Amino acid sequence: MKSFISNCLIFSIVLLGSLSLLTIASNYIGHLLFPFELPKHTRTVILGNSHPECAINDDEIPTVVNLAQSGTAYYYDYLKLRELTARNPQIRNVILGYSYHDLEKNMDDWLVGESKLKYKLRNHFLLFNFQDYFELLQFNPWGVIKFTPQTIFYNINAVLKGYSYLGGYKHLERVKLEEAIKYNKGRPALSENSSKSEYQKIYLKRIYEYCERNNLNLILLHTPIHPIEAEYYSPVKDYYKIFAENELPEAILINHAELDFPEKFFADLDHLNYKGARRYTEIIDNSLRSLGVINPHL
Amino acid sequence: MLFNSLDFAIFLPIVFILYWFVFQGNLRLQNLLLLAASYIFYGWWDWRFLSLIVFSTLVDFGIGLAISSEKSDTRRKTLLGISIIVNLGFLGFFKYYNFFLENFRSAFSIAGYELNANSLNIILPVGISFYTFQTLSYTIDIYRRQLTPTKNLVDFAAFVSFFPQLVAGPIERATNLLPQFYTKRKFNYPLAVDGMRQILWGLFKKVVIADNCAEYANLIFNNSEIYGGSTLFLGALFFTFQIYGDFSGYSDIAIGTARLFGFDLMRNFAYPYFSRDIAEFWRRWHISLSTWFRDYLYIPLGGSRGGTWMKVRNTFIIFIISGFWHGANWTFIFWGALNAVYFLPLLLTNQNRNHLDATAEGRLFPTFSEFLKITLTFSLTVLAWIFFRAEHLSHAFRYIGGLLSASLVEKPAILPWPTLLLIGFFVLFEWSQRSKAHALEFNRLSRTNRSIRWSIYIGIILLIGTFGGSQQQFIYFQF
Numbered sequence: 001m002k003s004f005i006s007n008c009l010i011f012s013i014v015l016l017g018s019l020s021l022l023t024i025a026s027n028y029i030g031h032l033l034f035p036f037e038l039p040k041h042t043r044t045v046i047l048g049n050s051h052p053e054c055a056i057n058d059d060e061i062p063t064v065v066n067l068a069q070s071g072t073a074y075y076y077d078y079l080k081l082r083e084l085t086a087r088n089p090q091i092r093n094v095i096l097g098y099s100y101h102d103l104e105k106n107m108d109d110w111l112v113g114e115s116k117l118k119y120k121l122r123n124h125f126l127l128f129n130f131q132d133y134f135e136l137l138q139f140n141p142w143g144v145i146k147f148t149p150q151t152i153f154y155n156i157n158a159v160l161k162g163y164s165y166l167g168g169y170k171h172l173e174r175v176k177l178e179e180a181i182k183y184n185k186g187r188p189a190l191s192e193n194s195s196k197s198e199y200q201k202i203y204l205k206r207i208y209e210y211c212e213r214n215n216l217n218l219i220l221l222h223t224p225i226h227p228i229e230a231e232y233y234s235p236v237k238d239y240y241k242i243f244a245e246n247e248l249p250e251a252i253l254i255n256h257a258e259l260d261f262p263e264k265f266f267a268d269l270d271h272l273n274y275k276g277a278r279r280y281t282e283i284i285d286n287s288l289r290s291l292g293v294i295n296p297h298l
Numbered sequence: 299m300l301f302n303s304l305d306f307a308i309f310l311p312i313v314f315i316l317y318w319f320v321f322q323g324n325l326r327l328q329n330l331l332l333l334a335a336s337y338i339f340y341g342w343w344d345w346r347f348l349s350l351i352v353f354s355t356l357v358d359f360g361i362g363l364a365i366s367s368e369k370s371d372t373r374r375k376t377l378l379g380i381s382i383i384v385n386l387g388f389l390g391f392f393k394y395y396n397f398f399l400e401n402f403r404s405a406f407s408i409a410g411y412e413l414n415a416n417s418l419n420i421i422l423p424v425g426i427s428f429y430t431f432q433t434l435s436y437t438i439d440i441y442r443r444q445l446t447p448t449k450n451l452v453d454f455a456a457f458v459s460f461f462p463q464l465v466a467g468p469i470e471r472a473t474n475l476l477p478q479f480y481t482k483r484k485f486n487y488p489l490a491v492d493g494m495r496q497i498l499w500g501l502f503k504k505v506v507i508a509d510n511c512a513e514y515a516n517l518i519f520n521n522s523e524i525y526g527g528s529t530l531f532l533g534a535l536f537f538t539f540q541i542y543g544d545f546s547g548y549s550d551i552a553i554g555t556a557r558l559f560g561f562d563l564m565r566n567f568a569y570p571y572f573s574r575d576i577a578e579f580w581r582r583w584h585i586s587l588s589t590w591f592r593d594y595l596y597i598p599l600g601g602s603r604g605g606t607w608m609k610v611r612n613t614f615i616i617f618i619i620s621g622f623w624h625g626a627n628w629t630f631i632f633w634g635a636l637n638a639v640y641f642l643p644l645l646l647t648n649q650n651r652n653h654l655d656a657t658a659e660g661r662l663f664p665t666f667s668e669f670l671k672i673t674l675t676f677s678l679t680v681l682a683w684i685f686f687r688a689e690h691l692s693h694a695f696r697y698i699g700g701l702l703s704a705s706l707v708e709k710p711a712i713l714p715w716p717t718l719l720l721i722g723f724f725v726l727f728e729w730s731q732r733s734k735a736h737a738l739e740f741n742r743l744s745r746t747n748r749s750i751r752w753s754i755y756i757g758i759i760l761l762i763g764t765f766g767g768s769q770q771q772f773i774y775f776q777f
Contacts, residue, residue: 001318001485008494011752018756019763142304149763 022152030126030155035162036087038065044293045084047077047167048097048221049110054172054271055223056095060281061288068097069123069167073110074203075136076120079127080166081207085214093293094211098204098220099270100233100240100257105195112140112199114147121147122154123165139199172277176268177226184228184269192235201243208248217293218251220244224259224280229269233257254287256280299342301551302505309339314558318485325482329456332559336461340424347423350388355451355458357384358433362440362447362454374441381437389430392423397626425465427623431590433458436472438594445473453479462555466548468566468586475563483560493557495738495755500550502758505766507724508543510717511536518712519687522697526705529712530697537687538680539721542571545584550736569732571679571725572657574671576640577650579679587623591616602645609645614638624686629694633685640678656733720765 038045043063046052050070058066067080077096085091101107110116117140128136137144158165211218225233244253265276272280299305313335321327341348361381368374406412436457439445448454457476463469518525518533525533549566556563570582580588599612614635621634644650657672658664664672681698688694731737738758740751 004487004490015756153764
C-alpha cells in the first residue's frame with residue numbers, strides 16, 4: 001500500500017513537472033517563432049469581438065489591420081494589444097469594439113465560462129506571461145488548470161497559422177435576420193439597472209491606461225446593429241456613454257449602433273453581413289480620415 | 299456523479315483513503331463505507347431515486363431469504379415471481395409506460411377507438427436497467443439453488459449499489475460479485491496499478507474518442523437531410539466509435555475503480571470491432587448483458603436445442619428483447635431484430651462458434667481473408683448502429699437512403715482530420731494490444747522499463763488534456 005501511494009505521488013510529480021515543462025517550453029517557442037510583425041505601413045489595429053470582426057474589411061483600408069475575433073473578452077484584447085504594439089511600434093491607433101452589451105454581466109462568461117475558456121486560453125496562450133496566467137487562474141482555477149495542457153499543441157498551431165489564429169475580418173454570408181427578428185419579437189428591453197461585468201470594466205480600463213501610457217489613440221467603436229437590438233439595449237445607452245466619458249475620457253467614442261442601414265446588410269440582429277461590411281468599411285474609412293487617424297498619402 | 303467530472307476526482311481518493319487507511323482490516327466497516335459511498339454517488343444525480351434502489355434491495359433481500367428457506371416448489375416459484383414482477387414492474391413503469399401507452403393509443407385509433415389516457419412526465423432513474431438485472435440474477439440464482447442468500451443486509455445492499463458499476467454496468471452476477479463482499483480484502487498492488495491503467499484508458503476512450511466523435515455524430519445525425527452520402531457515412535462511423543468509446547470507456551473505468559478496492563468485475567468488452575463475424579461480435583460486445591440474456595432467458599427458452607424453428611424463435615426473442623432493453627423505441631427493437639438476421643445464418647449453419655480465439659493471434663497483421671471478414675462484420679455493425687442512433691425508424695431509413703446514394707463517393711462536407719487521426723491512433727493501439735484484457739495492460743514492460751510505461755501514461759494524459767471533447771453524458775445512462 002505504501003509503495004502504491006508513494007508511486008502515485010512520484011508519478012503525479014513527474015506528470016506535473018513534464019506538463020509544466022512542455023507548457024512553458026511550447027509557450028516560449030511559440031512566443032519566439034510567432035510572426036508578430038505587421039506590415040510597416042500599418043498604423044491602426046482593430047480589436048474586439050465579432051461586431052468589428054464582421055463589420056470592417058481591412059483589405060479595403062491599407063493602413064488598418066483587423067484582428068478582432070468573435071467571443072473575445074477585453075482581457076484577451078489587452079494581451080493582444082500589449083504584444084502587438086510592443087512588436088510593431090508603427091501602430092498609432094487602436095480601434096476597440098465597444099458595444100452596449102460589452103459591459104453587461106453575462107460577458108463574464110466570455111472570460112471565466114468554460115465554453116469560451118477552452119478555446120480562448122489555448123488561442124492566446126503564447127501572449128501570456130506568468131502574471132497574466134495567475135490572474136486568470138484566480139478567476140476560474142479548475143477551468144484554467146483543465147485547459148492548460150491543450151496549449152502545448154495549440155501554441156505550435158498558432159505559430160503555423162500566424163495572425164489568422166488571433167483574429168481577422170470575417171466574410172459573413174449567413175442569412176439569419178428573419179429568424180432572429182421572429183425569435184426576438186416582443187422581447188422586453190433590458191433593465192436600466194442590469195448588472196455589469198466587473199471583469200470587462202477592469203480590462204477595458206487597463207487597455208485605456210495602456211494606450212495612454214504609450215501615446216496610442218484609442219477609438220471605441222459601436223458597429224451598426226439592427227433597430228430591434230438597439231431598442232433592446234436602449235435602457236443601458238446612458239450607462240454606456242457615461243462610463244466612456246468618465247472612465248475613458250481621452251478615448252474617442254464612435255457610436256454607429258443606430259446608423260440607418262437597410263435590412264439586407266444584416267446577417268442577424270447584431271452582425272453585418274459581407275454586403276453591410278462593404279458599405280460600413282467605406283463609412284468607417286471616412287470617419288477615420290476626418291478624425292485624422294488615417295493618412296491618405298500612405 | 300460522472301466518472302469524468304471533478305466531483306468524482308475528489309470523491310474517489312477520499313473513499314479510497316478511508317477504505318484502506320481508516321477501515322482496513324474491518325470488513326463490515328469497509329462494506330458499510332462502500333454502501334454509503336455508493337448511495338452518495340447515486341444520490342448526486344437525484345437523491346429521490348435512492349428510495350427505488352433501497353426498496354428493490356429490501357424486497358430482493360427478503361425474497362432471497364424466503365426462497366432459500368422455503369421447501370415447497372410452488373411457493374418458491376411464487377416468491378421468485380414476486381421478485382420478477384416487482385423489479386420488472388419498476389423498470390416497465392419508468393422506462394416503458396409511455397411507449398406502451400402511445401402504441402396502444404395508435405393501435406386503438408386505427409381500430410376506430412380513442413383511448414383516453416395521458417402520457418406521464420416520467421424521469422428515467424439513472425441505471426435502473428442495470429441494477430434491476432443485477433438483483434434479478436440474485437433471486438433467480440437462489441431459486442435455482444446456485445447461490446446461498448446472504449443474511450447480511452449491508453453486504454447485499456453494497457452488492458446491489460456498488461458504485462463503480464451501479465449506473466452502467468458491467469451487470470454483475472451475484473455468484474461472482476456477492477462472495478467478494480464476504481471475503482476479507484487485502485490491498486493488492488498489481489491489481490490496483492492495473493486498475494489505474496484501465497481507468498486511464500477508459501478515460502481516454504470516453505473523453506477523447508467518444509466525446510469528440512459525439513460532436514460530429516450529433517451534428518450529422520441531427521441534420522442528416524442536408525448532407526450527402528459520404529458525410530452520412532462519416533456520421534455513422536463517428537457514432538460507431540462514439541458508442542464504443544463511451545460504453546467500453548465507462549466499463550473500463552468501472553472495472554479499474556473496483557480493482558482499487560480489491561474487487562474483480564467481469565469483463566464487458568473484448569475489442570468487438572475486430573470481430574470476424576457477428577457471433578464473435580456479440581461474444582465481445584457488452585458481454586455482461588449478452589451472457590445475462592443467454593443464462594436467464596435463452597437457455598431457459600430451450601437455447602439451441604430443439605428444431606430449427608426453436609433456434610430461430612429463441613434467437614429473435616433474445617435479440618429483440620436485448621434491443622428493447624436499451625430503450626422504449628422501435629429503433630432499438632429493429633436494431634435487435636437486424637442483429638438477429640445477421641446472426642441467423644451463422645447459427646443455422648453451425649458456424650456461430652467459429653472464432654473463439656483472438657483475431658490474428660500471434661501475428662502482427664490479419665490474413666487477407668481475416669481482413670475481409672473484419673471489414674464485412676464492421677460494416678454490418680455500422681449499418682445497424684444507424685438504427686440505434688436514429689430518432690425514429692423513418693429517420694434511419696432516410697439516413698441509409700441518403701448514405702447509399704451517388705454522393706457516397708463525393709468529398710464529405712465535414713472532414714475533421716484531428717478526430718479521424720485520433721480514431722486511427724485508437725484503432726492501431728487497441729489492435730496492438732488485442733490479446734490483453736485492456737489496452738494499457740503491460741505485462742512484460744511492467745517488469746522492465748518504467749520510463750517507457752510512464753511516458754505512455756503521460757502521453758495519454760496529454761492527449762486527454764489536449765483533445766478532450768466537450769463533456770457529454772454517458773450514452774448508456776439513459777438505458
